[in-house]
Structure formats: structure tokens, C-alpha cells
Amino acid sequence: MKCSNLGYPRIGENREWKKTLETFWAGKLTEEEFYEQTTQLRLHHLQKQKEKGIDIIPVNDFTFYDHMLDMAVMFGLVPKRFSYSGGRVPLSTYFAMARGEQNAVACEMTKWFNTNYHYIVPELDDVTPHLTENKPLTAYKEAKEKLGIKSKPVLIGPYTFVKLSKGYEKKDLAQTILSFLPLYEQIVKELQKEGVEWVQIDEPALVTACTKSEKELLFSIFERLHTAAPQLNIMLQTYFDSIVPESDWLNLPVQGIGLDFVHGVEQNLTQLHISGFPEDKVLAVGLIDGRNVWRTTLSKKWELIEELLQIVEADRIWLQPSCSLLHVPVSAQKESHLAYEIRSALAFADEKLDEIVLLSKRHTLGAEATKKEFTEHEEAQQLLLHSPTRARTKVHEAVQSIQEDHIGRHSSFNERKEIQQKTWDLPLLPTTTIGSFPQSAEVRQARQKFRKFEWSEKQYEEYIEDKIKEWINIQEDIGLDVLVHGEFERTDMVEFFGEKLGGFVFTKYGWVQSYGSRCVRPPIVYADVEFLEPMTVKESVFAKSLTQKPVKGMLTGPVTILNWSFIRDDISRKQVAYQIALALQQEVKALEDAGINMIQVDEPALREGLPLKKADWNEYLSWAVTAFRLTTSSVADSTQIHTHMCYCEFHDFIHVISELDADVISIETSRSHGELIAAFEQNIYDKGIGLGVYDIHSPRIPEVDEMSKMIQRALDVLNPSQFWINPDCGLKTRGVDETIPSLKNMVVATQAVRQQLLQQKS
Incomplete structure (x- = not known):
């Protein structure tokens, strides 16, 4: 089994990314200095994953602001109000689209599916897409030349990209997506020419819904991409939920399929048991939660792996997080101020990668060789699970006594409005x-x-x-x-x-990106509130x-x-x-x-x-x-x-x-x-x-x-x-x-x- 990752946090252990961005925006860094500092941070992230033992390391998951904005500028989708004249999009225009400028309103920003990450919404109106640069190729070459890493370039797939954009509603969805396909074909051709083995094409929109016509469209999309680059392996990656059965995903013309076995585990497993899994594809198993901060119960995950091994051979399985790790902090190593029962139960991005490697190690070396590591890992979890802070009787009784149908204001809104108007005038x-x-x-x-x-x-x-x-x-x-x-x-x-x-704790370094350089340090609910x-x-x-x-x-x-x-x-x-x-x-x-x-x-x-x-x-x-x-x-x-x-x-x-x-x-x-x-x-x-x-x-x-x-x-x-x-x-x-x-x-x-x-x- 190989160890894979879908994406790594951009911000750095000490929010170096945020500080670099804001220093540049304040005019205290030149553009050259900005590029140099962000390059060093990006390479550090790649080297860390390599040293941990991740076999398949993603690139092009790093961004200066947002990955959907990156896709938009790569396709030349710069609204006319930003006075873009063609060619590679300048950094100043890139940030103007994200943040606005005095004479141009910023592009809309909204939530990335049901996460707290915000993405910049591409605008499709009145702009003809064209390829300004091949960002995945640039990222691949950088990792190969500077670190010797043969990485897995990542990009948002055409189906998801268009469905999350503005403007396609006024047109035919299929025709809009097909207008982008020549650009995707050029990208994968150039990746194949460079010797790339795998490309990860993210299609998380496939977990929401899929009509019959959209299913047919998906087959057309991936058939064309395969024809354009027949030697390039495509990993069709989904996350955040189970893939919808209507998409007929098992038979799509791709070489690998990535599924979320955390948030969509029951439905995805059921589908695999019913349909089996094609013998010519790799199954990328998202079995470590990429959206929460707790250690994984490794014994349960091993049971899941054993169940999957009844369907798919080990050499066609990748173990990986359920989604990109940008939704969790970088490392729990510095949280020494927390009580041991809490600290020992935490797993941030680095620790989650360690869990993936440990599960792979168990398959390679056997249960006896990894027994000690598994036992220590789960004993730490049990301390918090059985803590008295999770058994506050009064809190549980109060929740159980809630009568949902009887909760409401004393009077109707119209009655309240009249009273409040007199009160406030x-x-x-x-x-x-x-x-x-x-x-x-x-x-x-x-x-x-x-x-x-x-x-x-x-x-x-x-x-x-x-x-x-x-x-x-x-x-x-x-x-x-x-x-x-x-x-x-x-x-x-x-x-x-x-x-x-009561019931919350706080980290010192547990920052995650919300939007742009805005980072937040989410509280952790560890006990009864x-x-x-x-x-x-x-x-x-x-x-x-x-x-x-x-x-x-x-x-x-x-x-x-x-x-x-x-x-x-x-x-x-x-x-x-x-x-x-x-x-x-x-x-x-x-x-x-x-x-x-x-x-x-x-x-x-x-x-x-x-x-x-x-x-x-x-x-x-x-x-x-x-x-x-x-x-x-x-x-x-x-x-x-x-x-x-x-x-x-x-x-x-x-x-x-x-x-x-x-x-x-x-x-x-x-x-x-x-x-x-x-x-x-x-x-x-x-x-x-x-x-x-x-x-x-x-x-x-x-x-x-x-x-x-x-x-x-x-x-x-x-x-x-x-x-x-x-x-x-x-x-x-x-x-x-x-x-x-x-x-x-x-x-x-x-x-x-x-x-x-x-x-x-x-």
C-alpha cells in the first residue's frame, strides 16, 4: 500500500505564509522577495512530507491566496473591471481580484462546500478562457528539480470548477464545461510530456448530485483527457461525502478513484460491496479525518482496510486523508500547555500523515511489529474518552429535557415589532x-x-x-x-x-486558513459545554x-x-x-x-x-x-x-x-x-x-x-x-x-x- 496526501496546509507552523502576504501588501517586500520567501516555505512543506515517508506528494496545492482563484487566473478569467490585457496575469491583478481596488469591486467569496474555508468565485461572463500558464506543470518541475520529488500535480476538475463559478447558469452547463476542455487537454499533454506519472483531478462536486446528462458529460470529459494524454494516470478525487451512485463513477475512464471513507464511509463501502471495484484502477482510501483534530482509532481503521482488502488488492490501494489537510492546523507538537489527556488525543496535519504511514507500515511489517505503536496510540485516546469532563450529569439532563416543539418567542413578530418600535423610536x-x-x-x-x-x-x-x-x-x-x-x-x-x-480548550499554534491571509485558531470542544x-x-x-x-x-x-x-x-x-x-x-x-x-x-x-x-x-x-x-x-x-x-x-x-x-x-x-x-x-x-x-x-x-x-x-x-x-x-x-x-x-x-x-x- 502506498501513502498519499491530497494537500498540505499553506500557512506554515508559525503562519509564515500569512506574515509574508501581509508584509508584501504593506509594501515592505518587493515582488522578488515575496516570490523567494513563498518558494522557501513551499519547498519546506514538500521536504517534510518526503521525510515522513509519504510516497505520493501533492504539488500545486500551495497558493498565494486561494486555489480556485489560481485556476481562474490560469484560465485568463479576469473580469474586465480589472483592466487585464492578456498574457500571464500580474500578481497585482491577482490580488486585486481577491481583495478589490478603489475602482474595481473584488470577486465574490463564498464557502468551499460545507467547510469554513472561503474561495474566490470565478466569473465566466464575457470572458473567453485561455491558458495563461500551466501551474501544475511549473509546480511539478520545481519539486523535481529542487528536491528530487516526482510529485502528483493537483488541479480542480472541469465539472467542479464550472459548477462553483458564476455565470454558467445563463448558459448550457455542458457547453460551458466543454469550452474549458481544450485547456485541460493542453495541461495534461504537457504533464505527460514532462514524465508525470499521476495527476490528481479534484471533483468534489460529484458528492452533491449528478443528473443523467451530467453523468454522460463526465464520461465525455475524462475520455477526452485520457485520449489527450494516454500515458498519464488520472486520479479522480472526491471528498467531504460519498460519491453519488448516479455518476456511475466505477466505469469512468480514469486510472484511479479517491473516496472519502470518513464522511461518506457507509455509502461508499456499500457501493463497493455491491459493485466491486475495477481491476484496472487504484482505490485511494481517505481514511484519516482531514477536517477534525483528534487521533484516529487505528484499530477501527485497520478493520476498514481489511474489509477493503476483500475487494481490492493491496498494491492498488493508496492510504490518505479524507480531504486536503488545509482544514486542520500544521502540527500539535508545540501544544505542551494542554493537559496530557487532551494533548495526547490530538492529531494535526503532521500527525495525520504519521498515522497514514503507521497504517501502511502495519500492512508491510505485520501486526506484531507495530503492536506497541498501535497500543500506545490508542491508550492515549482512552484517557480523554473516559474523562469525567465528558459526563457532566446536569448538562446531559438539560439537553435530554429539551422539548423541541415548544421553543419559541412569546408573541408573533408583528406583535413584537409594534412593541419594539414604541420602545426604540x-x-x-x-x-x-x-x-x-x-x-x-x-x-x-x-x-x-x-x-x-x-x-x-x-x-x-x-x-x-x-x-x-x-x-x-x-x-x-x-x-x-x-x-x-x-x-x-x-x-x-x-x-x-x-x-x-466550560468544555473548550485552546491551542497556541492551531491556526487554519479561513480566507486569504485571514487565519483563525478554532476552539476545541473536548468535553460537555x-x-x-x-x-x-x-x-x-x-x-x-x-x-x-x-x-x-x-x-x-x-x-x-x-x-x-x-x-x-x-x-x-x-x-x-x-x-x-x-x-x-x-x-x-x-x-x-x-x-x-x-x-x-x-x-x-x-x-x-x-x-x-x-x-x-x-x-x-x-x-x-x-x-x-x-x-x-x-x-x-x-x-x-x-x-x-x-x-x-x-x-x-x-x-x-x-x-x-x-x-x-x-x-x-x-x-x-x-x-x-x-x-x-x-x-x-x-x-x-x-x-x-x-x-x-x-x-x-x-x-x-x-x-x-x-x-x-x-x-x-x-x-x-x-x-x-x-x-x-x-x-x-x-x-x-x-x-x-x-x-x-x-x-x-x-x-x-x-x-x-x-x-x-x-
Whole structure:
């Protein structure tokens, strides 16, 4: 059996990748220095995999921002607003597509299937695809020439690439995909000429759905690729779920098929037992979880391998992670601060590769030769599994007593709306923000001084109060109607709450990429979750004391905390979500008791937890909505509940948003504003809603006229009494010099539209 990998984390053990990017963006590195530093990091990753004993090492999984963006620029898919004139796409244009520039809005960004990784959405409109460079070939030659590694180039397949792009909906899917095939044919021809043995073509879209016509299209795609490069072996790679049987994947004209035997194990195994596996193909077995941080139970994985050996010979099996390891941190070696029972149960990217090698070693050397390593590995797991922190009786009893059908607000939305309007007396089109304000280097340094005990708790609290006071004054000067305290005491919207709830632990080096250079350090839910003490009341009450305007309390919702954490794998996701919801319910009560009667419970990650197959949606959505309502439904009618969500396909999701029964929902929409509004033209929504009117992921400052048009477009389909005005997400990552003028322009645009509406009424 060979050991394979699908992709390695880009960021480096100490986030070297992030620091290099941001230093370059700040103008402190030349382009030549940038290329040199990223090359060294990329080669280090390859060398590490080689030394671990990985036989089949991927290349072209490294990127300067995002792998889908890489594919787009490789195919010359640069929207006309970026003034691209042909040839190899300049680095400045590449980053402008990702981040925007003053005269060009960035390309849309959305979630990579049901993960917390964001990709840049390629735009297919009005651009003729052409090959600007063969990136997989360049990556292969680099590994071969500099490290002597005969690697496996990786690229997104044509079916998945087009289905995840914008613009194909207006055309025929098959014709659009076929327009890219000559480019793929050229890529594989050049790889074959260079002597490449295997190429990994990722088609994760095959785990979602596949119509009869799409199945026929798949056969045509891979038949043409095989004809173009008959000596090149193609590994058709899927992940995140089981491949859909309708795709007839066993008979596709490829030399290998990669399946997820973690998230799609039952269905994939069943299909193999029914159909067998072709004798002319390699089976790449994704048996180590590439999306969670726990050690694998090696004995169970060995049982799976033995079952597969009844179907496929050992020399036609590759052992590998279930997906690319970009979704987990790099190494657990430095997490020495954690309790032994937790630390010894962790496996990050490096440790997962070690597990793959150990399983392969068992097959080669036999059970007796690896018995000691297997035993030590699993004894460490048992310590955490039997920990009393996973058996908190009160928590389990509270979850078991939940009556899902009886959780809801006291009164209907219309009744609450009337009460809340009298309470708050807000103007038409109220303006607000999503919650966070810029966290400058100074803010981060203050936090570090406190954490390193260079500042006392009093010093740090006084600093945070000064920042809150500063930004309450700024918000009032700008003219916002509903204010926030700014979240200066918070590192990350999930990490902050995890640090204050029982059942969570935190790593020091457990960073993963979220989008671009934005890295997060997800909390780890290792035990039963419980409320310990109020977490946000002090800062919210202080902010409220500084102004006569409403101040929102700010919480992260239970489903987002669940989806943005690494969670324990011994109980269901539903049970963990309910534990978190019950803990947050007590925080909501504490805020309300302290006089904070406008509370935002953010759920930006609610949709990304959806199963990839629509047949499985209802079960997830049922308990996800229940978890949110469990958190928020105990408040009085006069308390206004807000939430925030990231962009999703609302035409099939609006009913879920309504079922949350939040009084106001804000939505991240500026990069795809028109598409979202079209969804409201086809569906009725009757609660308060804020469609983000400018993109906070870009450093550009939007003009007043630009935002006015966005507001007017929304008012074509929404009642003005429903509509709130806000940026499309929190402002934590933006600079002060971008934030203040952008918000001023937003308020000016709102006032202009508000005045027009009032004149029309009169």
C-alpha cells in the first residue's frame, strides 16, 4: 500500500505564509522577495512530507491566496473591471481580484462546500478562457528539480470548477464545461510530456448530485483527457461525502478513484460491496479525518482496510486523508500547555500523515511489529474518552429535557415589532454595524501585554474602556442610529466565547486558513459545554452608559460556535449544539437583566453546516433552528433579537431564516447584492433585514452613489419599514482610515434615500 496526501496546509507552523502576504501588501517586500520567501516555505512543506515517508506528494496545492482563484487566473478569467490585457496575469491583478481596488469591486467569496474555508468565485461572463500558464506543470518541475520529488500535480476538475463559478447558469452547463476542455487537454499533454506519472483531478462536486446528462458529460470529459494524454494516470478525487451512485463513477475512464471513507464511509463501502471495484484502477482510501483534530482509532481503521482488502488488492490501494489537510492546523507538537489527556488525543496535519504511514507500515511489517505503536496510540485516546469532563450529569439532563416543539418567542413578530418600535423610536432605514471595529496593532499589543502579565487586569480593562469610549463617540459623530461597543476585548468571535465556557480548550499554534491571509485558531470542544459566568455584560453595560442611543449586545450563536470549532467526536453534533445553546441562553438572560434589550446573536456559519446532499438537509436545519431559538426565545417581546449571516443561496433558504424568528437579520451580500435581491423577488420575507451595502473584505472605500444604488435596488423588493442599513460584515480586519469614511458615506447615502422616501410619502 502506498501513502498519499491530497494537500498540505499553506500557512506554515508559525503562519509564515500569512506574515509574508501581509508584509508584501504593506509594501515592505518587493515582488522578488515575496516570490523567494513563498518558494522557501513551499519547498519546506514538500521536504517534510518526503521525510515522513509519504510516497505520493501533492504539488500545486500551495497558493498565494486561494486555489480556485489560481485556476481562474490560469484560465485568463479576469473580469474586465480589472483592466487585464492578456498574457500571464500580474500578481497585482491577482490580488486585486481577491481583495478589490478603489475602482474595481473584488470577486465574490463564498464557502468551499460545507467547510469554513472561503474561495474566490470565478466569473465566466464575457470572458473567453485561455491558458495563461500551466501551474501544475511549473509546480511539478520545481519539486523535481529542487528536491528530487516526482510529485502528483493537483488541479480542480472541469465539472467542479464550472459548477462553483458564476455565470454558467445563463448558459448550457455542458457547453460551458466543454469550452474549458481544450485547456485541460493542453495541461495534461504537457504533464505527460514532462514524465508525470499521476495527476490528481479534484471533483468534489460529484458528492452533491449528478443528473443523467451530467453523468454522460463526465464520461465525455475524462475520455477526452485520457485520449489527450494516454500515458498519464488520472486520479479522480472526491471528498467531504460519498460519491453519488448516479455518476456511475466505477466505469469512468480514469486510472484511479479517491473516496472519502470518513464522511461518506457507509455509502461508499456499500457501493463497493455491491459493485466491486475495477481491476484496472487504484482505490485511494481517505481514511484519516482531514477536517477534525483528534487521533484516529487505528484499530477501527485497520478493520476498514481489511474489509477493503476483500475487494481490492493491496498494491492498488493508496492510504490518505479524507480531504486536503488545509482544514486542520500544521502540527500539535508545540501544544505542551494542554493537559496530557487532551494533548495526547490530538492529531494535526503532521500527525495525520504519521498515522497514514503507521497504517501502511502495519500492512508491510505485520501486526506484531507495530503492536506497541498501535497500543500506545490508542491508550492515549482512552484517557480523554473516559474523562469525567465528558459526563457532566446536569448538562446531559438539560439537553435530554429539551422539548423541541415548544421553543419559541412569546408573541408573533408583528406583535413584537409594534412593541419594539414604541420602545426604540428608530427612524426609517436605521443604520448600524455588524459588531466589531478595527483591531489595530495597538489593540493586539495591549491584549498580548495582558496575556503575558505585563499589564494588570485593571490596566487592560481601562484600556478596553478607553477604546469603547473612543468608538462610541466616533459612531455618534458619524450619525449611526444603533451602536455597538466594538468588541476590542475579543480576538475571534468564536474563540472569545470558548475561552469563557466550560468544555473548550485552546491551542497556541492551531491556526487554519479561513480566507486569504485571514487565519483563525478554532476552539476545541473536548468535553460537555456549560455556562460559568457572564461573558459580555460588563462591556455592553459600559458602552450603554456612554450614550442615549441603543447599544446592541453581541454574541456568537450556537451553530456558528459549533461549525467554527473542532468538536468532540464521541457524541452527535446536535447534542453539542444544544449544550452550547443552553449555555448561551444564560448569557442572553444576563444581558437582558442588565438592561441590554437589543441583542445580536450571530449565525454566519449556519448554512455552511448543511449536509452536501439535499436529502439530508431537513434533519440538520431542524436542530440548527432549534438551537438558535433555544438561545434567544426566552426574552421579553420588547427585547429585539438581531442576527447576522453570511451570503448563501437564499432562494432555497429564506424559510429557514424566517423560522429563526429573529427580529432583524443582516446578511453579507455586497459582492453578490443583485443575486440576493433577486431571491427576494421570488420569495416573501416579512421580518427586519439588513442587506450589507458595502464589502468589508476589501480595503476600498465605497462611494455614496454606489451605496445609494444598492439601497434603492433593495427597496424595489422590500418594504422600507423592514430595511436596515449596515456594512456586510464586522469591521475588525479593516483599518481606521478605511472604516470611518466608509461608514460616513453609508450614513450619507442612507439619509439621502430616507429623505426621498419621506418626500414621496408627503
